[in-house]
Amino acid sequence: MTAQLPALQVIIPLLCAPFCVLLRSRTIAWLLFLAAAAGSLACAVVLAEQVSDGEVLSYSMGGWRAPYGIEYVISGFNTPVLLLVSTIAVIVAVYSRRSLAAEVDSKRIPLLYACFCLNLAGLLGIVATGDAFNAFVFLEIASLSSYALIAMGRRRRALLAAFQYLVVGSIGAIFILIGIGLAYGVTGTLNMADLAQRLPEIYGNRALSASVIFVFVGLAIKMAVFPLHSWLPDAYAEAPSAVSTFLAATSTKVAIYIFLRFAFTVFGATLVFGTLTLDRIGLLLACLAMVIGSGAACFQSDLKYLLAWSSVAQIGYIVAGFSLVTASGLEAAYLHVINHAVIKAALFGAAGLLLLRLGSVRLTDLAGFGRTMPWTFAAIVLAGLGLVGIPLTAGFVSKWALAMALIEDGQGLVLAVMLVSSLLALVYVGRVVEIGWFREPSPVIAASAVTATSATSRSSTAERLPRSMTVATWTLVLLSLYFGIDATLPATLAESAATALLGSGG
Amino acid sequence: MSTFVLMNVSLFAILIATALAITRLRALYEATMLTALFSLVSASLFVLLDAVDVAFTEAAVGVGISTVLFLGVLALTRSREAVTPRHRLWPAGFVVLLAGGTLIYAVQDLPSFGAADTPVQAHPVTETYLEESQHDIGIPNTVTSVLASYRGYDTLGELVVIFTAGVAVLMLLAHAPRPREHLVHRELILADYRIVRVISKILMPFILVFAFYVLFHGDYGPGGGFQAGVIFASGFVLYALVFGLDGARQVLPQSVLLWLIPLGVLLYVGVGVANMLLGGAFLDYNSLNPGDPEVGQHAGILLVETAIGITVAAVMAAVFFSFAGRRLSR
Numbered sequence: 001m002t003a004q005l006p007a008l009q010v011i012i013p014l015l016c017a018p019f020c021v022l023l024r025s026r027t028i029a030w031l032l033f034l035a036a037a038a039g040s041l042a043c044a045v046v047l048a049e050q051v052s053d054g055e056v057l058s059y060s061m062g063g064w065r066a067p068y069g070i071e072y073v074i075s076g077f078n079t080p081v082l083l084l085v086s087t088i089a090v091i092v093a094v095y096s097r098r099s100l101a102a103e104v105d106s107k108r109i110p111l112l113y114a115c116f117c118l119n120l121a122g123l124l125g126i127v128a129t130g131d132a133f134n135a136f137v138f139l140e141i142a143s144l145s146s147y148a149l150i151a152m153g154r155r156r157r158a159l160l161a162a163f164q165y166l167v168v169g170s171i172g173a174i175f176i177l178i179g180i181g182l183a184y185g186v187t188g189t190l191n192m193a194d195l196a197q198r199l200p201e202i203y204g205n206r207a208l209s210a211s212v213i214f215v216f217v218g219l220a221i222k223m224a225v226f227p228l229h230s231w232l233p234d235a236y237a238e239a240p241s242a243v244s245t246f247l248a249a250t251s252t253k254v255a256i257y258i259f260l261r262f263a264f265t266v267f268g269a270t271l272v273f274g275t276l277t278l279d280r281i282g283l284l285l286a287c288l289a290m291v292i293g294s295g296a297a298c299f300q301s302d303l304k305y306l307l308a309w310s311s312v313a314q315i316g317y318i319v320a321g322f323s324l325v326t327a328s329g330l331e332a333a334y335l336h337v338i339n340h341a342v343i344k345a346a347l348f349g350a351a352g353l354l355l356l357r358l359g360s361v362r363l364t365d366l367a368g369f370g371r372t373m374p375w376t377f378a379a380i381v382l383a384g385l386g387l388v389g390i391p392l393t394a395g396f397v398s399k400w401a402l403a404m405a406l407i408e409d410g411q412g413l414v415l416a417v418m419l420v421s422s423l424l425a426l427v428y429v430g431r432v433v434e435i436g437w438f439r440e441p442s443p444v445i446a447a448s449a450v451t452a453t454s455a456t457s458r459s460s461t462a463e464r465l466p467r468s469m470t471v472a473t474w475t476l477v478l479l480s481l482y483f484g485i486d487a488t489l490p491a492t493l494a495e496s497a498a499t500a501l502l503g504s505g506g
Numbered sequence: 507m508s509t510f511v512l513m514n515v516s517l518f519a520i521l522i523a524t525a526l527a528i529t530r531l532r533a534l535y536e537a538t539m540l541t542a543l544f545s546l547v548s549a550s551l552f553v554l555l556d557a558v559d560v561a562f563t564e565a566a567v568g569v570g571i572s573t574v575l576f577l578g579v580l581a582l583t584r585s586r587e588a589v590t591p592r593h594r595l596w597p598a599g600f601v602v603l604l605a606g607g608t609l610i611y612a613v614q615d616l617p618s619f620g621a622a623d624t625p626v627q628a629h630p631v632t633e634t635y636l637e638e639s640q641h642d643i644g645i646p647n648t649v650t651s652v653l654a655s656y657r658g659y660d661t662l663g664e665l666v667v668i669f670t671a672g673v674a675v676l677m678l679l680a681h682a683p684r685p686r687e688h689l690v691h692r693e694l695i696l697a698d699y700r701i702v703r704v705i706s707k708i709l710m711p712f713i714l715v716f717a718f719y720v721l722f723h724g725d726y727g728p729g730g731g732f733q734a735g736v737i738f739a740s741g742f743v744l745y746a747l748v749f750g751l752d753g754a755r756q757v758l759p760q761s762v763l764l765w766l767i768p769l770g771v772l773l774y775v776g777v778g779v780a781n782m783l784l785g786g787a788f789l790d791y792n793s794l795n796p797g798d799p800e801v802g803q804h805a806g807i808l809l810v811e812t813a814i815g816i817t818v819a820a821v822m823a824a825v826f827f828s829f830a831g832r833r834l835s836r
Contacts, residue, residue, distance in 0.1 A: 007778075007788040014666065015775050018768030021673060061659035063790030068634050070659045111677040118670050125663070137663035141670055148674035178609070185616055188629030198625075210612030 002050070005043050006059035006072040009082065009128055010138075012039035013121040020114035026106060029113035030097050036117050037089035040124055044086045048079040052496070058130070066130065067191035073130030076500030077265070080493035081127045081257045084338055088249045088345055089120050095472035096242035099352050103154050103240045112152055116246070119145040123254045132180045132266065133190045135258055139176065139222070142254070143169050146247055153238040161234035168231045172221030179214030182207050183266075192266045203271055212267050212276055219262070222255035225319055226289035229312045233296075236308035241352025244304065248311055249345035253337045256318055260330070263322075264501040273325045282323030287417040289316030294424035298431065303351050303361040306428055307344065310387060313421055314340045320418070321402050324409045327498045332401035334494035339386070339394035339483055346383040346476035350376050353465055353473060358444050363432070368441030370433075372448065375470065377436050379477045384429035386480045389422050394483035397490075514554060521547045532587045534580050542573040558728040559649045562720075566736040571822050574743055578829035644800040645725040645807065653730065654807040658789045662774050664732075665814050669771045672821030676764070679828040696748045706748045713741035721815045725804070731811040735818025742823045751830045763824045770817025777809050 013036035020029040051057060057074040060066060074082075096116070100109055122142025129135050147169065151162035184190055186207050187198045202208055217228075224232040232252075236244050263272045273279040293313025300306040314336070321333030353376045354369065355361050370377035386393035389400075399422065406415045483490050524544045531537040545568025552561035617624035626632060639651040653661050697703045721734035746754035778788040786793030791806025 004782050004788070007782070011775065011778065011788060015772075015779070017666075017673075018669070018771040018775070021764065021768040022772070024764070060787055061789055062655060063787040063792060064656050067631055069656050107680075108677050111673050114673050115670070115677070118666065118673070121666075131660075133657075134660055134663065137660050137667070140667050141663060144667060144670040144674065148670070148677055151674075151678060175605075182612055182616070184626065186625055188624070188626040189631055206615040207612040208615070210608050213608055 002046065003059075005047055005050075006057055006074050006128055007061065009040055009043040009047065010072075010121050010125045012036055012043070013117045013124065017114045017117035017121065020110050020117060024110045026101070026109045029110040030093070033096070033113045033116050033120075034090070034093040036120060037086060037093045040120065041083075041086035041090050044079065044082040047074050048083055048493075051075055051079055054496070054500075056500075067189050067194040070134050071130040071191060071193075072128045073192070074128065076496035077261065078127045078257065078497075080334055080338060080490075080497050081254060082124060083493070084341055085120070085123050085127065085250045085254065088246060088341060091345070091472045091475055092116075092242055092246040092249075095245060095349055095352070095469050098466035098469050099242045099356065100240060102356050103242075104152050108152060112149065115145040115148045116243075118142075119149060119246070119251075123250055126254050126258050130192050131190055132183065132192055132195060132262075135261075136173070136176055136180055139258070140173060142251065143173060143222070146243075146251055149243040149247070150235050150239040152240050152243065154240065155238060157234070158238035161231075161238040165231040165235045168221055168228075172218040172228075175214045175218030175221070177218075179211045179216075179218060182211035182214065186211070192261070195266050196268065199267060199271070203275070208267075208271075209276065212272060215262055215267075216259065216272075216278065219255055219259045223252050223259060223319075224255075224312060224315055226285045226292065226312070226316065229289070229293075229315075232312060233305055233308040236311065236348075237302060237304035241348065241355055244308075245345050245348040245352065248307070248348050249341040252311070252315055253341050256315070256322075256333075256337060260322055260333075260501060269325055269502075273323075279323045279325050282319050283411065283414055286316040286320035286323060287414055289313060289319065290417055290421035291424070294421045294428065297428040298424055300428075301363050303354065303363060303366060303432065304348070306363075306432070307347050307351060310425065310428065311340075311344060313425070314344070314387075316421070317399070317402055317418065320414055321405060324405055324411070326405060326409055327502055328401070328405040328408055330498035330501060331491075331494045332398060332405045334497045335401050335487075335490055336398035338490045338493070339398045339480065342476055342480045342483065343383050343386040343393075343395060346473060346480055347380060347387070349469070349473035349476055350379045350383065353379075353469055356469070357465060358448055360444060363435050365442050365444040366432075367435050367439035368437075368445050370437040371441060372445055373465075376465070376473075379473055380436070381433055382477050383480055384432065386484065388425045388429050392481070392484050394480040394487070394490075397484055397487045510554070514551070517547055517551050517554070521551070532589075534585045534587055535577070537587075538573060538576040538580065541576070542569045545569045545572075559647075559653075559730065562728045562733050563736075566733045566740075570740050571736050571743070571826075574740070575825060575829065578826060582829065582832055642799070643803045643807075645804065647725055647727060649728075650724050650730055650807065650811075654724075654810055655789075655791060655803060658806075658810060661810070661814070662778070662789070665771060665774055665817055668821050669767065669817055672767050672817075672824055675825045675828050676767075679832060680760075697750065697753075702748055706744055710741055710745060713744070714738060717741065717815075717819075721811060722808070724811055725807065731814025732818055734811075735815045735820075736822055738815065738819040739822030739826070743826050746826065746830060751827065755827065758823060760824075760827070763820050763827070766816055766820035767824060768817075770813040770815070770820065773813035773816065774810050777806060777813070781806075 016032040016036040020032050023029065047057065051074055054076065058066070059072040061070040061072065100112060104112060119142055122138045122145060125138030126135050126142060129138065147162050147166045150165060151159050153161070180190070183195060186202055186205055187195055189195055189198065199208065221228045236248050239247065263269065290313050293309055293316060297306050297309035297313065300309060318333045318336050318340070321329045321336060323329070351361050354366065354373070357373060358365060358369070386395035389395040403415060403418065406418070521544065524540050524547065528537050528540045528544065531540065545564055548568065549561040549564040552564055635648055635652055635656065639648050643651045643655055645651055717734045717738035720729035720737060721731060724730035742754055742758055745757065781790045781793045782788055784793040791803045792799040793802065794805050795802035
């Protein structure tokens, strides 16, 4: 049975989606999503165990060996992402039941869980595949389902956010398709390993260069790298809380993974970073993203928008890491992919708790929320410290790794920009803390406190936050603290990923 | 050879002229008709390239169902494009020029049109598909072999894309209030015209039978589940246009559609899971009949093509009904 695991990883969530539509019950659909997430996590754990000694697993879909058929490849470079996506999925599944019930029309919930399953299957499919066109197909599944998920936000503006993402994302997808098509035209193959073998013979071919540009511009849209980030803030901020939590932690991270997969194991670092100087372009865009993302986050008036803009900046850190094209840079990038995913999921989860209790996450409405909701406030502070990069948090570990990699490569300027961005992060996290703790409670807070006390007199549990949601949020917060104190697990994963990427092809 | 070149050049000229006309038009009904023309010309070009299966899909999807869906959407919104300020067109124009420029740059090093020694022709994959598929799979239409077996997992992915789109549309639109009787414009129902009514009733069975023919004949000629599903759905779209949405809903109730949409995906994935349980890889149809793999491949391909047909037809019909249903309820 273990031989089937690479396929089962993706097939389990894929199989749960039609059942969600068929059975049309909220509870069953939720259970199916939970089962899909838990199943894929189990597969990911066993697979990570199997490839931990540097082995590469290959699975031939349909029994046709590559390059004739489609191949799944499990190796050090994708197990961290498989683990990350499926772990976040399990936590979000726990979180989503009460959160979605409060935010989304109940008739839509079974279909929404189907979209969640499809999104999970799409993301895992992109990560597991060893075939360029198959990656595109699963990218489409993940993208389409995420547009639908975002559109389910509670405000009408969510529809606009989803539509904008749909238009921009579709252009990105078409670019990727054109790029893959050109690469096929000059090699005759779609298998990644086969492409990597045949491409060095034709370096300098103009169609190949264009192919690289199309694939990377398309993926940059999906990654929300600085000038192509415009879809991200609205999409993350307007989506239902459970959806923001899931997408903020996974979708851009998977896009970053497939970018690295194409750069290092398909086109080859010499072409991408050497000839086409994507390393210098990447560093420049990373610097702009760090400053502008953090700067914009300081001026937001809504907590979810603030967090979304902070994501734009944090993606800059990751881009800076891999643009160094060194082992330590790649390690730092992978570390930050994992750590930022956990931290940002924790923050969006906490924002969802606030939204559930207060009905708004506008900063003016949040004034003084720390006094009535101390635990949620503590979660935001602890995860926020990780965002800034205070020692003993996960954010510190990955930023330290990135700083070391930058120093090693002599990129003092980028390091300075990174420090500026971290200071700006201190400003925007500090602003939330100041508003939440030191301001007089806003009318919304006061009203919620009154209903809470009157509710305690009537029934003690009615107004309390759902335990499943708080548990899920605190799991993420504690995970981010744990990775800050004992970073062995993410560090080992990141190291094996960097070795696997630089080792194959190159 | 020269007539071939002439045909290509003139079709491309029409294609470019149509594309330019679409960008200039502000009236969206006319623009939609021209996009149908665009698809039709593309389909003709695909025929010239001997890609008959692709041409068939383009004709069924691009000319047929997507035009109908566009019209269905336009009935709900304004049918004139809003004027975009000129200064906001510059960035878009810049991006288009950049992308177009990169493509022209790329074309210089692409293998020349129709050459026999291109990398695609020379790669062992192409040879395997053309030579060995007869032995491995044993069906005459190589395109079907590649789509349904060699790259059957991609095709499952494409089907899931359509399934996702269907679920998304249902999630967004299915909960419109029920249409009230007095809002239905009686005078708009085409069934009052005798010729339209009789002709469409006569056509209906032929359309549906043709869809089945396309589905089951995919092994031997152009066709397959995608085209068949679209043709099948277009039969119901025609019925809904002529006899009204309520009539079509009686023939094909929403509950049945909601049952059929996931059924196709389940059948496809189910075939793959069955292969796994029988000891093969996912979608390894050989495992269905280890004694004679060719029989297993035939059975597997037929099952997945049927699965595609079911989901595609149900999604297309459900999407059309959802849009049309909103018009009634406004």
